[in-house]
Structures are given as C-alpha cells and as structure tokens.
Amino acid sequence: MRSTYGVVLPGMDLENLPGKLIVIEGTDGVGRSTQIGLLKPWLEQQGRAVVDTGMTRSKLAGKGIKQAKQGHTLGRVTLSLFYATDFADRLENEIVPALRAGFVVLTDRYIYSLIARAVVRGIEPAWIRNVYSFALVPDAVFYLRIGVEDLIPRVVFSTGFDYWESGMDLHPSEDMYDSFHKYQTALLAQFENLVEEYQFRVIDAGQDIPAVFEELRKGISGVLADHDQAPGPTAPEVPIEKTAPGGSPRVENKAAGS
Amino acid sequence: MEGIDGSGKSTQLTLLHQWLRAEGYGTVFSEWNSSPLVRDITRRGKKKKMLTPASFCLIHATDFADRMEHNILPLLKAGAVVLCDRYIYTAFARDVARGMDPAWVRELYAFAVKPTLAFYFRVPLDVAMKRLMNGRSGFKFYEAGMDLGLSGDPVESFELFQGQILKEYEKMVNEFELTVVDATLPIEEQQSRMRQLVKAKLAQAKRLRVAP
Numbered sequence: 120m121r122s123t124y125g126v127v128l129p130g131m132d133l134e135n136l137p138g139k140l141i142v143i144e145g146t147d148g149v150g151r152s153t154q155i156g157l158l159k160p161w162l163e164q165q166g167r168a169v170v171d172t173g174m175t176r177s178k179l180a181g182k183g184i185k186q187a188k189q190g191h192t193l194g195r196v197t198l199s200l201f202y203a204t205d206f207a208d209r210l211e212n213e214i215v216p217a218l219r220a221g222f223v224v225l226t227d228r229y230i231y232s233l234i235a236r237a238v239v240r241g242i243e244p245a246w247i248r249n250v251y252s253f254a255l256v257p258d259a260v261f262y263l264r265i266g267v268e269d270l271i272p273r274v275v276f277s278t279g280f281d282y283w284e285s286g287m288d289l290h291p292s293e294d295m296y297d298s299f300h301k302y303q304t305a306l307l308a309q310f311e312n313l314v315e316e317y318q319f320r321v322i323d324a325g326q327d328i329p330a331v332f333e334e335l336r337k338g339i340s341g342v343l344a345d346h347d348q349a350p351g352p353t354a355p356e357v358p359i360e361k362t363a364p365g366g367s368p369r370v371e372n373k374a375a376g377s
Numbered sequence: 378m379e380g381i382d383g384s385g386k387s388t389q390l391t392l393l394h395q396w397l398r399a400e401g402y403g404t405v406f407s408e409w410n411s412s413p414l415v416r417d418i419t420r421r422g423k424k425k426k427m428l429t430p431a432s433f434c435l436i437h438a439t440d441f442a443d444r445m446e447h448n449i450l451p452l453l454k455a456g457a458v459v460l461c462d463r464y465i466y467t468a469f470a471r472d473v474a475r476g477m478d479p480a481w482v483r484e485l486y487a488f489a490v491k492p493t494l495a496f497y498f499r500v501p502l503d504v505a506m507k508r509l510m511n512g513r514s515g516f517k518f519y520e521a522g523m524d525l526g527l528s529g530d531p532v533e534s535f536e537l538f539q540g541q542i543l544k545e546y547e548k549m550v551n552e553f554e555l556t557v558v559d560a561t562l563p564i565e566e567q568q569s570r571m572r573q574l575v576k577a578k579l580a581q582a583k584r585l586r587v588a589p
Contacts, residue, residue, distance in 0.1 A: 129430045129476030179427055180436070183418040194446030196488050197414065197439055204435040211429050249484045253431065 121218075124230075125252025128207070131215065133255075138218035139342060140255060142229040143335075145263030146306055147284035148274040149324050150331065151227050154263070157332050158339065162223055167343070170217040173227030177208035188283060199237045203250050206230065210254065218255075223343070230254045231262075231317060235309035239302065240289060259342045260317060261335055262310065263324035267303050274299070379466045379546065380498030381539050382520075383505030384560045385567070389498070390462055392568045393575065401584045402458050405448075409463035412443040423519050430475035433519065437468055438485055445489060453490065456583030465489045466497075466553065470545035474538065475525060493578050496571060497550060498560035502540055 121133045143151045143158075155171055162169045175181045184201050187193050193201070217224050230251040237247045274280065280295040282288070286302025287295065314321060322334045378386040390406075397404040410419065419436050422428045428436065452459050465486040472482045510532075518524065521531045522538025550557060556574060558567050 126478040126481045179422050179432055180418055183415065187414055192447075193414070194443060197442040197446055200435060200439040200442050201415070204432055204439055207429070207431040207435050208427075211431060246484065246487055249481065252481065 122256050123252065124254050124256060128211065128253050136215065136218040138220065138222045138224060140214065140218060140224045140257040141339060141342060142226050142257045142260040143263065144228060144231050144260055144319065145324060146265065146270065146303060146310065148270055148277065149263045149265050150328065151263060153328060154332060154335055155225055155227055158225060158335060161336065168222045169225055170213065170222045171225045171227065172209055172213055175205055177205040179208040180205040195240045195242055199242055199247060199250065202233050206233065229257065229260065231260065231313050235306055235313065238309050239305045259338065260319045261338055262314065262319035262321050263331065264321050265324040267300060267307060269325050270303060378462055378496050378498065379464060379555065380500065380560060381505050381543055383509040384498035384500040386498045387462060388564060389567055389571060390460055393571060394460055396572060397458055402579065403456065403583050404458045404460060405452050407444055407449055407459055407461045409467055410437060410440055412440045414443045415440045426518060428519065430472065430477055433475065434468065434472040434477050434482065442488065449490065458582050464492060464495065466495065466549055469549060470542045473545050474541035494574060495553060495555045496558050497546060497555035498558050500560040502536065502543055504561055505539065506536055
C-alpha cells in the first residue's frame with residue numbers, strides 16, 4: 120500500500136495504486152523538461168503508458184496562478200497556498216487516477232520545489248511541510264543537481280532571466296543577474312536540505328544531456344523492475360557528492376506565524 | 378463573528394459596525410471568501426462542481442491568506458478595528474465536516490492573527506433553519522454540502538451538513554475560547570452585551586477626531 124507524508128485526504132484510497140510515481144526535481148533551467156521530453160517516448164517504446172504533469176497545470180487553479188503572478192502582487196503565504204491548491208487538484212484528479220490505472224506518472228517537480236521556494240521566501244519550514252503532508256510518497260525522486268555557476272549560462276542562453284525564477288520579489292532593488300544569483304544560491308541550498316529528508320537520488324546535471332538521460336534511464340528501469348518492492352523511495356543509488364553549495368540561507372522576516 | 382447560517386451573526390455585525398463608526402473608530406469589514414485574487418477560480422470551481430474537500434479547503438485558505446496579507450494585517454497595523462464576518466473557525470468547522478484532518482487544518486491556518494474577540498452565535502439547528510426558510514428559495518450545491526452525498530434533497534442535505542458544522546463549532550468553544558452569544562435572545566440584548574465586551578478591548582484602537 121502507498122503512503123503519504125502525513126494526512127490522508129478524504130476519499131483517497133491508498134490501496135490499488137499499481138502505477139509508478141516518478142519525480143524529476145531540480146531548480147529552474149536545470150533541464151528537467153528536456154529530460155522528461157526524452158523519457159516519455161523512451162518509456163512508451165517499452166509499452167509503458169505515461170502521464171506527464173507539472174506545476175500550475177491543474178484545471179482548477181493553474182491559469183489563476185499564472186495570471187496572479189503576472190501582477191507580482193501575491194503575498195508569500197498566499198502564493199504558497201495557491202500552489203498547494205493547484206497541487207491538490209492535480210494529485211486527486213490526475214496523479215491518483217493515473218496510478219490507479221497503472222500508468223507511469225512522470226512529474227516535472229513535486230512538493231519539494233514548492234517547499235524549497237516557500238522556505239527561501241521566509242515561510243516556516245515546519246508549516247509548509249505540514250501543508251504538503253497529504254502528498255503521496257513517490258516511488259523515486261531524481262534530483263538534477265547543479266551549481267549556480269553552471270546554471271547561469273544555461274538560463275541566459277535559453278530563456279533569459281524570469282522575474283520569479285530570479286527571486287525579484289525578494290530583491291526588488293537588485294538587477295536581474297544579481298538577484299538570480301542570490302536567489303538560486305539560496306534555493307539550491309534549500310534543495311540540499313531536502314536530499315536526505317526525502318531520499319532524493321542525486322544526478323549530476325552538470326553533465327551533458329545524453330549522460331543525464333542515461334543515468335535517469337538506469338534509475339527508472341530499476342524502479343520499474345522492482346515489482347515486488349513496496350512503493351516508497353529507496354536509498355540513493357548514485358552517491359551524493361559534496362560539491363553542492365553549502366550553508367543554509369535564512370530569510371529573517373517570517374511570513375508564517377507559529 | 379462565527380456561527381452557522383441563520384444564527385443572525387450578520388445582523389449583529391452590521392449593528393456593531395454602525396456603533397463603532399458612530400463612536401469614531403476606524404472600522405473595516407472583511408468578509409469570508411471575498412479576495413478578488415481567487416474569486417473567479419472559486420466561483421468556477423463551485424459552478425462546475427470541480428472542488429473536492431481538499432481543494433475546497435485550500436482555495437478558501439488561499440483566499441483567506443490573501444485577505445490576511447493584503448488587508449487584515451495592514452489594517453490592524455494602522456490601528457483599525459477589523460470586523461470579520463466568519464474567520465478561521467468557519468474553515469475548521471466546514472473542512473472537518475468534509476472529512477479533512479482537524480489538526481492539519483488548524484496548522485494550515487497557523488498564519489492567521491489571533492482575534493481580539495471571537496464571538497460564536499449559538500443557535501439550535503431548528504431555529505436557524507426556520508429563520509433561513511423564511512427568506513430563501515434554495516441552497517447552492519456546496520453550501521448545502523451536496524458534495525458529501527448526505528442526501529439528494531438540497532434542503533435535507535443542508536440541514537444535515539449544518540448539523541455537522543454545529544457539532545464542530547461546539548468542539549471549538551473551549552479550544553479557542555470563543556465568546557458564546559445566545560443567538561436566540563432578542564437582537565438588542567445580544568447587541569448590548571457584545572458592545573460591552575468590545576468596548577473593553579478598544580483601548581489600543583485608533584479613534585478618529587471626527588466621526589465619519
């Protein structure tokens with residue numbers, strides 16, 4: 120039987136969810152969607168039915184979040200809860216039905232990005248973990264790890280700096296580059312805090328696309344072959360390197376009262 | 378102001394508002410489920426019956442957070458008296474009646490400011506139903522708790538759902554030290570008691586030199 124990180128939502132039957140829930144995590148611009156674009160046809164070639172999903176794609180709240188973010192006027196608690204609404208809608212209406220039907224659910228980000236982003240914005244870590252404690256524990260979380268220095272050229276040469284991905288809401292007086300550097304450094308440190316807690320399997324995303332793809336394929340093949348094992352993340356196969364940005368950032372002004 | 382539909386809390390709120398204004402206090406009204414940010418989503422979600430207990434709960438929490446961050450907190454900082462028609466206790470009552478975990482929902486709203494005073498208008502279900510049936514033609518889907526499948530008849534479903542909510546309110550009286558108002562008393566009596574209690578708490582509120 121599957122488990123959640125705490126509470127179980129009303130009406131959610133955790134039995135008979137034979138599909139696999141595979142999470143690709145990593146910061147903005149690290150290449151998650153490129154890899155998912157490769158993984159989906161690869162899985163389908165093996166006869167696996169795949170559903171891919173990602174943040175702000177819920178029917179209920181996806182559009183609303185995008186519109187609200189354009190205005191740049193969202194409070195930090197509000198933004199976190201808006202994302203949680205989107206996530207709950209996708210979990211109940213997309214992820215769970217697909218798992219029930221035996222699909223492989225490939226999700227571009229999961230609760231971990233949402234937790235990391237919220238904590239960087241000063242939200243209390245325990246509070247945001249409780250919010251997402253209704254989430255299903257996935258079969259595996261692949262974390263694409265990158266250092267901020269390697270990340271910057273990728274972002275600049277692909278999409279350019281985005282307001283939110285640069286944390287401009289946190290450093291409005293900075294230019295986009297400085298803000299991006301600061302924000303992503305803080306965000307990556309938050310991700311590092313989650314690696315052990317949520318048993319991420321770490322993949323060095325500094326490698327080229329085919330190399331990352333190969334590691335993902337290997338990892339996912341292992342998860343899919345594991346029929347007998349109860350769902351739930353297992354110990355990381357790839358050793359965790361200690362090259363990631365150290366230190367943990369603290370945004371002092373708290374939005375969430377305790 | 379908390380209580381089930383038909384408890385008369387809106388009537389009392391209006392009277393309290395008038396009085397506070399006349400006394401020269403900067404007084405602002407904040408209504409449940411009124412943030413412009415998520416209004417359209419909530420409306421669409423309800424209309425299309427897309428909301429589950431979880432998304433119903435979270436969309437209302439988002440609405441409340443927006444009002445807290447952009448409206449209630451700044452107003453309190455400015456020294457205003459903020460009158461809330463429903464507060465977090467409404468969420469606790471409704472969401473738990475819909476099957477959400479009580480401790481989880483309480484923690485979800487941990488960012489809410491603890492109110493200076495929280496009035497709970499206690500009324501028996503049949504009295505509230507009688508009041509409501511006088512002025513209303515029907516109940517909406519979620520309002521009647523039709524999503525819970527308690528009954529196919531909206532009025533019956535509403536009554537059953539309100540009964541559940543009433544039970545949840547009663548559990549909260551001690552937990553959150555709600556000030557209970559006997560909502561079966563004459564309107565003036567309830568109001569005069571409320572005014573006394575509110576007056577005792579107004580020392581820090583800003584009073585305008587000229588009443589508006």
